[in-house]
Amino acid sequence: MLRIDRVLGSRLEPEFSEELHRLEHRGAIDIVNVPVADLARRRLLITTRGGEELAIALPRHQKLFDGAVLLLDGDRAIVVRAASERWLRLEPRSISDAIELGYHIGNLGWRVRFEGEVLFVAIEGRAENYVVRLGELFWSRRVGMSVLDEDDANVAPA
Numbered sequence: 001m002l003r004i005d006r007v008l009g010s011r012l013e014p015e016f017s018e019e020l021h022r023l024e025h026r027g028a029i030d031i032v033n034v035p036v037a038d039l040a041r042r043r044l045l046i047t048t049r050g051g052e053e054l055a056i057a058l059p060r061h062q063k064l065f066d067g068a069v070l071l072l073d074g075d076r077a078i079v080v081r082a083a084s085e086r087w088l089r090l091e092p093r094s095i096s097d098a099i100e101l102g103y104h105i106g107n108l109g110w111r112v113r114f115e116g117e118v119l120f121v122a123i124e125g126r127a128e129n130y131v132v133r134l135g136e137l138f139w140s141r142r143v144g145m146s147v148l149d150e151d152d153a154n155v156a157p158a
Contacts, residue, residue: 001053002054002055002071007064008070029079030076032054032078032081035083036084036122037085039065054070056070086122086147086149088127089120090118090144091117093141093143097142100137100142101119101134104133105134123147
């Protein structure tokens with residue numbers, strides 16, 4: 001297991017980009033897909049696409065981000081990619097349905113975004129678990145629902 005105790009910088013910084021470009025041509029860049037919800041964590045056990053286990057323990061003043069360089073030496077690099085976030089798109093059919101939906105979601109403490117009359121809930125886990133929690137609103141068709149990727153949701157990431 002490889003221990004990572006700091007972020008070296010961003011893949012976009014000039015001092016890293018040239019070396020990363022060279023390593024990319026050799027197929028020597030390993031990617032670690034980090035769920036968006038885990039980017040704020042300071043401690044994380046995770047496996048890269050290449051199968052290497054990482055124990056990440058960052059100082060308080062650093063956090064993970066898309067493009068963070070975790071390892072860079074002459075032979076290889078490890079770079080963070082923020083995994084695409086999925087959103088539950090909820091569209092209440094009436095004002096009273098919207099009020100009830102807002103009440104339930106507020107009590108559940110879910111992370112949300114608003115776009116007009118549509119509510120987006122960040123999915124952390126299985127979408128089916130969200131449907132079950134709001135059961136009657138969906139089953140009675142008082143709230144329309146679909147699952148979208150971050151790009152499709154047209155919502156700025158958190």
